Amino acid sequence: MKSRRPFPIQRTRWCWASLLGACVAAATLSAADTNAPPATVPAALTPEQMFEGGTDAYNNWIEFSTGEFFIGGSNAQFQQRHRTSGGAFGGIEDFHYQADLATNTTLTIDGRALFDEHDYKLSLGVAREKLGYLRFSYNEFRTWYNGDGGFYPPSGMWYPLSADALALDRGAISFEGGLTLENVPKITFKYTHTFRDGDKSSTSWGVTHPAIGVTRGLSPSFYDIDEHSDAFQLDAAHHIKATDFGVGLRYETGQLDNALKIDQGPGEPLEQKITDRQGTTYDLFNVHAFTETWIRKNLLFSSGYSFSDLDNNFSGSRIYGSDFDVSYVPSAQQTGFGYYGLTGGSRLHEYVMDLNLMWKPTPHFSIVPSLRVQREDADANSTGFETRGLNGLNPQIPFNGRSDAGEFDLRERLDLSYNGITNWVFHARGEWTEGDGNLTENGGLGPVSGNTEFQPIQRQTDDSRFFQKYSAGARWYPARRVTLDAGGYYKINEYSYSHKFDDTLNNSGNRYPAYLVMRDFETYDGNLRLTLRPWQNVTLVSRYEYQLSTIHTKPDPISVLSEVESSKMTSHIVAQDVSWSPWSRLCLQAGFNYVLSDTRTPASDYTQAILNAQNNYWTLNFSSGLVLDDKTDLNLRYFYYRADDYSNNSSVGVPYGTGAEEHGITATMMRRLAKNLRLTLKYGFFHYDDETSGGNNNYQAHLVYSSLQYRF
């Protein structure tokens, strides 16, 4: 069981309140000391002067910041929720420099380096008008995941991964150059190296036994990620008379070495650590071209073409052991199915073309017919050794799998827009997709003795698709300060399957994969937005959306089963914003979001192990800005989040519903110490209760932060 550090919140709350109060008092006194009423009414400041806080504006700046979070409770949950290291941090929060190196030549530098947040950014650019540019960019940031498993209320068992959060770094380095001479083709080249490295949580939890005779998937699992890629892109574009056209090449090569790691039965006699490693190396080549021609001022024709060739090579294994990343040892496999020595690959050829025409027969009416054609051909294969340990009694058996697929889609779209009635805009759109394809699959895991759970398969399926989507909307400006939007759409995606061959009989106990003959996705959506500015200093934005989706499926008639509505999803989405500036020195903003979202399947009619899924939540945001004096601003913000979707069905299943409540409040004071020096002080308090984890992910945190910006 994970232990959490107690936090002396009761003792420190008044200390923080006192500190905040002292800051406010100091700001007020400071204002009293440094300002005197002007003798005359001042001239209106330009926006730049307004933003910069004085009559001198500077284009460049560097901002240093430092701060620390003081966390009581779950560090990992705080780190995940607020995407921060959760401790002390500091460095250069923002840097910007721009200068003219010569006539029409500009240098730009931007950066950021916050240590212990693993948040770095540097970009350099030199541009000369009518000649070209050079750019370099590097950025890296970290994302945190708590990595915890589940909670079993009857026994109070909680399955954390560790006290600290998992961390995953993502970044990119790029060089780019462009030649932008007049009257000759513009040529650009870009090289980009991207990477992802670290660990992140997974929801594929492992099996545990939180009580005698009870089996639940609650054990934490995580991904060990190591990915990098290099991309080279060359583009050329030119403009002749009314036509822009261009062609580009892209080559990308990458390597992915990722593993899903599951701790099965932690703390139990038969604890197993599973490493499911999947490696991929790939080469992607793409060539693309486009044209855009303004035939007349009211007639635009554009087209595009793209061909891609993706070539993947696979490696992988699923190995059980006393630790992660061990080699395959038959006696260590226990009862789990796995494999090792996977080799194989896949290839995808994709051809895409689109044609678009925009015609405005009158200044107020536009018609845009467009067309997209796509063909994809794919094939894939894999071989390896399947394992089922049984303490080494079963040998490893070779297996292989292969598939090939082809798809052809034709999509047509028609957009209409009309604004010929004063203060009105109308638009409508129809979209139709017709497609067909084929899929052949053979083999896969299954030869191991004693495996009755899955077998190699053979199937051949032809499919056809017909998608329709119709949307319409109107916008009305009945007055300068009133806007009304109404819109909606209807969508139906129909799939039908013809199974030419299937070795799993569709009236047997194993009917997949070639089982369904029809699947329809249908959605109705309607939304309404009202924007009101009843007074010059008040803005109200109200929005409501209703969405109803259903999925219908129909099995092969040999199963003697009929079509069913396999799910029904309903959403009510409400948003309300208010902005009010009751005084020239005070602004208040509030935003409210309320969502009722429900996914129903027939399963909950027969078992309480699966409840109707609720994704309801509401959030509240509040912000106030107060001008204390000519040099000082005070900003107070509040945030509230609540999801009340937790139901404890742990006696028959795993309760997944989200039950959480969060408060956050910050007070920020910004003062211009000199015309080029700004000081920011911030205090924040954050409180989070988590019902789904049985309170194990609760936290309270305080933030103290300051920054100093120097402008030059």
Add this chain to the structure above:
Amino acid sequence: MMNRKFRILSKLPAEWGRGLAVTAGAMVLLVAVISCRTVNRSVVLLPNVPGAEYIGSKECEQCHEEIYRDFQTADHARLMAEGPNAINAGCESCHGPASLHSESGGEVKPPYSFTAGRTPPNSFGARPAVPSARATETVCFQCHAQVRGQFNLPSHHPVPEGKMTCTECHPPHKGSIYRGGGTSLLSENQSCLRCHSAQHGPFVFEHEALREGCTICHKAHGSVNAKLLSVRDANLCLKCHFQQVSGGRILIGGSDHTLRVQRGTCWTAGCHEAVHGSRVSSSLRF
């Protein structure tokens, strides 16, 4: 069952009530004190800027001819109507009133210039992530308020943290507001696969749900569930895979899953982990 009801006020300790009262009193006192003072500055509540007026998108065409021309093809062009009441709809819907910008010949940037050099716009909430001074999402949220709510949820793409921008997936100035999908060259899924290459495939055994798009299982902006999942439990799969109940047993593909679903989600513990596609198992075991 645990107590499901969180009563906000009743849950707050009594001292919080005293604290709130003291804070409210202090604020009133503070406002009273500073209101006696005269200052040269007023609060800036973007996009409104004192002295700046809406002038209509036609004025923007004079200098930004190409952008204005291409904007006719943009989904956001539907904002623009003829008539006096709609003068602020169009370019200034997102960039703010442009009179000072126009009169100064471009020297004065419009309120939302999206270039470096501005203080952070007023934004909502009290998340500790420091909003970038160059953030564009605050403009988008003025109309798309429901999206701001989605980005405030526990699982979200890192837009509020400034690591992504709305415009990476939603180009505002030209063509469809969705970078992929519709009749554009880029397919809807490729918008996601640019960053999530491990899910690209092709796999030996595909999960045909991916043909319907990533959004059949994932929310694009934010979710109360981990991994942006639209549903956290087995209903995510049963949406498409529920067909039969026989003798009180839940049969999926003819196979009895009544006890299996008690263990957790379908993709738990090696049952059907390979949700994006498998290299070894047609039933997407792993």
